[in-house]
Amino acid sequence: MMEKYVFGIDIGGTTVKCGLFTVKGELLEKWEIPTRTENNGAAILPDVADTVLKKIQEKGLAKEEIAGIGIGVPGPVNEQGEVPGAVNLHWGYVNLAGDMEKMTGLRVKAGNDANVAALGEMWKGGGAGCQSIVMVTLGTGVGGGIINNGKIVTGAHGAGGEIGHIHVTDDVECNCNCGNHGCLEQVTSATGITYLANRRLKKDDRPSMLRGGEVNAKTVFDAVKAGDELAKEVAEEFGKYLGTALASVACVADPEVFVIGGGVSKAGQIILDYIKKYYAQYAFMTCKQASFALAKLGNDAGIYGAAKMLL
Template sequence: MDKVCFGIDVGGTTVKLGLFNLDGKVLDKWEIITRTENNGEYILQDIADSLKLKMKEKSIDKSKVAGAGIGVPGPVKADGTILKAANLGWGVFNVAKTLENLTGIKVKAGNDANVAALGEMWQGGGRGCKNVVMVTLGTGVGGGIIIDGEIVAGTNGAAGEIGHIHVEDDETEVCGCGKKGCLEQMASATGVVRLAKKAMEVSDMPSSLRNQEISAKSIFDEVKAKDSLAIEIAEKFGKYLGTALCNIAVVTDPEVFVIGGGVSKAGTILLEYIKKHYDMHAFSACKSAKFTLAKLGNDAGIIGAAKLVL
């Protein structure tokens, strides 16, 4: 049998796992439950057991495994040390070395958003590019920065935490990080809903949004239907995110911004509002950056994790 590797994406409810050949082709993928009880002490053992079971099922000798990559939700240092993963209950420890000891397989670890960005660069929305910024618009706003094909992690693994760029001085509510006025409060799925609720409070403009449950999807559906208030909300969203990406561009100078996460399901109309405000404020040399939607969906994490070891 040819050599293989594993890609692992640890989420708050499930761990996604993939078996790949060295060209990055998915040979198999599966999931296990993330057991977060007792501060997540079972998670890595469960992963190790699942990998061993898969190797037995597929008759894979350990000598044929090039390694395993793992993406985890928290800042990860270059040596594989995670500095905290609150939703898993983890404190500071070396994820890579711990999983290596449990499996006998070489392991590389990275932040989950950075790893997903690597996956999108390799096989998704950033394919063919070496300088990529990925933005994930979900419950929060995550990001990953790839320069010359390599993840930029920074000293503490916190590079790419773009959701916590300060964008609004007048914000009174506190972000999950403890600060006020973060991009995450304006451009995440929950952030767009907040913008909509505020807009409906201060404006008496008629809108179909007033007669339905507000979600990022319903807002952009109404934008497509030319609802004036929805368009106003999309403009505000686009201004916050587009301007923030201008600031990121003058530091990273990417070829492409890949937009993923649940909000990106709105489709290309989302990119129009982001790019409009990006083009207004971008430094001239950075204006050629492209905007694309993520293509790998839930597989970005396992594909990027595999790429970590290849």
């Protein structure tokens, strides 16, 4: 019997996103279950196995028709599908792929969620048609995923693509969540943009739309679009940090395209313009041709990538 279907699972700190796909990448159905992190996350994998097996039964599928299950998790994952620890899931060491195979009787492949999302964007999103991409996720933190010739770059310790922790400045007051100081994440994430804006508002008393209202990444870029000079300076600072860092990344990964996703990317084309300006200035000549695109799959990138990783 031909393999026709594949499951893509994206395990997050609060919910587990699940998708049933055809092997060609058509999403047939998606649903969510809560992530039960109590008791060191002991229920998470049995819950996932349970929801997959129920879906197979509900749809009347034969196990022979199913290629397997791809799973993305918020933490490092080695080539064997083992997770040394995942803070957000309250996990210590978990043999994710091995345990899931025992529970479901299906083939399982596991990967880091940011890397997996990058694979999804390469397959059916902002990087479609390319084989080498760097995905940058600008959310509460800064995540990254590197795909080279269609394969995820995990590295020796599963930290390949952790671009949020490239050191970019000594000019910040506090430490990053990782314990280091001056990481890219501290100045280009949603929280980082808020930090840069508040710092600039304190520095001088020029009028700005940002004064007296809520300051966050969205209000900063809304103000930029409205021509606010102070907000534009914040955007320049953001663009310089990120554009310069990606120029360095390009020297190592040399992607065809940088795909920018996460909540901050909802500001649209304008953020690409600020990043590209500094990227073009600092990139090695051979890498200057790399293009920039906005991510297209949103919250579904993880389930798409998980399915693709298994295929």
